[in-house]
Amino acid sequence: MRRALGHLRRQIGALVGGFDAGQGGRRLRHFQPSRAHLNTLVAAAGADITARARWLSRNNGYAVNAVESWAGNVVGAGIKPSSLIADADLKAQVQRLWLDWTDAADAEGLTDFYGLQRRAAREVFIAGEVFFRFRPRRPEDGLSVPLQLQMIPSEMLPLTRNDPLPGGGAIRQGIEFDAIGRRVAYHFLRRHPGDVTDPGLAGETVRIPASEIVHVVDPVDAGQLRGVSRFAPAVAKLFLLDQYDDAELDRKKVAAMHALFITTPAPAEAFDAAESDEDGARVLDLQPGSVTMLAPGEEIQTSSPADVGQTYEPFQYRTLLQVSAALGVPYAYLTNDMVRANYSNSRLALLEFRRRVEAYQHAVMVYQLCRPVWARWMDSAVMAGALKMPGYARRRGEYLACSWLPPKWDWVDPLKDARAEIEQIEAGLKSRAQALSERGYDAEQVDAEIAADRARERRLGLAFGAVGQTAASPDAPSATTED
Template identity: 55%
Template sequence: MGWLDGFRRRGTGGPKDVRGRLEGAMSQRRLRGWQPPLENINSLVASGGPRLLARSRELVVTNGYAANACEAFASNLVGDGIKPSSLIEDPALRDQVQRLWLAWTDEADADGLTDFYGLQAMVAREMFVAGECFVRMRPRRSEDGLLVPIQLQLLQSEMLPFEKTEVAANGNPIRCGIEFDLIGRRVAYHFRRRHPGDSTDQTLPVPLTTRVPAEDVLHIYRPIDAGQIRGLPHMAPAMVRLFLLDQYDDAELDRKKTAAMFAGFITKTAPEEQLMGEIEATDDSGATVSLEPGTLQVLLPGEDVKFSSPADVGGGYEAFQYRTLLSVSASLGLPYHLVTGDVRQANYSSLRAELVEFRRRVEQLQHGVVAHQLCRRVWARWLETAVLSGALDLPDYAGSPARYRAVNWIPPRWDWVDPLKDIQAQVLAMEAGIVSRRKVVEATGYDVEEIDRENAADAARVKALGLQYRTSPGETQGARATPATRPNPGKGNGDGNGNDGDGDDGATASDPATQQE
């Protein structure tokens, strides 16, 4: 068996032989020029971050597709707001906390331009454009007259200098403007005092920075690599294609415009003879002739007119645009129709399949980035500030703050292509016990307790006014809910149509419960 052992040893080579079987690691002719540097993402961000950020901002301002993609990203990520539902066990305390939070959201913005949910939308746009956004929590004085003395200030990515990488006076390393302690925890951010690109603010020189403790700063970004300390623009993979496509479209438009300006070219043997009306001289020693409607021109012997026939863009122009924008949409992680507004080739199945995958990605960002990095920390600081300022009276908060901080953040509802089918599926899942009614209601973007209070108020108002509806707000929740006692449709004493006057007309031919039974 010695010859077999030798064959086995020859067949099992070293690391080079193993690498040779990996196509991506080969060094053949076609891959010889592919030698990417093995750099950490933080080095790439530090070196190319400022230029990448500047180009991203310019594209969102000047490119229609980039602007539309930015708005679609923000509207799907936060919509009208990711809202809290407190999990405090005491109903009275829970209601008190919710009401105070709702009132404070109007005062949350330090600039006074929007509310807390408007700030969420601004954060979402900054995540798309810059890949990151900073929120500074600013304590306020009691004499400022706020319900809870705290506000939020949004800071753009440019406010934290990429080039500030040094060792602080206390020995802590500063990397891209972020100060870390010796075990790698963030302890401070060194912000510029004014935006480096704002020429209207001349109060302070640009180089000056200020140190802000990390507990007062929220750094919202999506880390794509382990150890990443700064964010990358969401549109970075599509940036070059968008820029070149915009240039190509501009050149094509100018070419068509120039070609359309020349109706034809006149050739004649006698330059002194006028042809087709008055001749107007041009700056370049040439001449142009204008035509009027209904003109019949007699040409002299030896004179000729050749009309312009500019080349068309060709039949492949639209296919090229479609494929390029499809690649841009894939790079952005957005459905094609959200980037371009083109739904000509879409149908129910394709739209739904596209939206299901897109919404999975959005839900990942909602829960892992916006809710975790922004909403939860704001809620915890707001609750602590409200207790310390006396705006809330929560028994033994200092001893056990965790039981008061428990909260569920509800993202905005999804509007499906066919809402009837989705609602019916949710009702069936709820009735089968697969999902709770709370989860079904929260999927619509509302708090279940708020819905219950509104239903109770509606039922009380209906009863007090003696109103009658086919579905009473007081009956069991669910689209297929039926009353416990079903009256005989032929013996009703209510309105002569089988109704018994109690606000429930029993089962009808279109009632799903009747069809089920």
């Protein structure tokens, strides 16, 4: 019955026409994609995709370069907060306390909060997702704010955990939902399934409330629960290209081992200059400038190994372009090949790449990681008495208001860009505050530093360029700052 209905639909489609993509003719007869939801596909193949992506990120040079380039552009030295609290003194206190805390943010003690951001960007690129657990600490631990973050890899949340729960809830791919679809908890494994050095019980899970977990993921489908590696569309090409390169390298290596071949009409009679190797094969060890006498009838032929051919480099280039498009990383960033790049096409590629990065910074890194951590950090700081904020429970939204400043972009020709930005500010098309925020700086902090520098220069009688001359002039007004 189902086959008959499918045949009927194809007949109707052939009569109606319209979309070639929906036809069942000769060209698309064998194009039968799965209609399963992405969650089903991830449950079936997600573990293999992640394992292959991790293997490539450890063993393939292009994959390593892509991961590091992505993390460096998304996070750089860190996506940093600038509090929007109106009280300047309280804002300065919040910023100082945050800066002190960032050094102790990592529960493993391997990096600071901005290093955790970079690790998160790498993990989401490789595995499609990563988790952070809030770990409250005791006052005797000596932290400026009693809070740390524990990073949990995606393999720790089993894709195979799917169970119905009383009351209409369910556990889907390790995530517990209530009856109306809200995330309630995560059921993590106590030990990594691939870590044999951990003596914990394999397969044992622990339930952690969703309020204690930050799930960083870049979803591509509506209703998607778990992440998919960005390597998914590039795994096959990267792996096969790697094998092809290895085969070419081995072929050239074997060919280079054979410099000369000697033919003789009497193979049973060994020539005097020949020796036998470990396998019993006759070899002739030549020295620079040596002259070897051969027996009558023996001839020497040089080895002429086949070259890789003129199509090798164009083939590599086109294949790597496809890999670059699949990963969303410019070709030059993927390969470090600057031969084909010039200023114009490099800038065009960077503009497109940076738009993608900015969208990712806002939608994933800031919204999913930075904001929840900032809110939990401030709650912990107020509860621990590290911050005094009157009416915090009532004015919590006001106190939490914050701008997150990504690292500034460096251009190929910074002088031209700086001049263009100055002209935009002078023409009123952009404010200094906006220009500074785009460079990853807080305008109020920069202005305060400039005012302090000028005051110190006047006090010491120093003069540096036009700014210094104005500051050192006895008739110059007191230092002020403008936007």
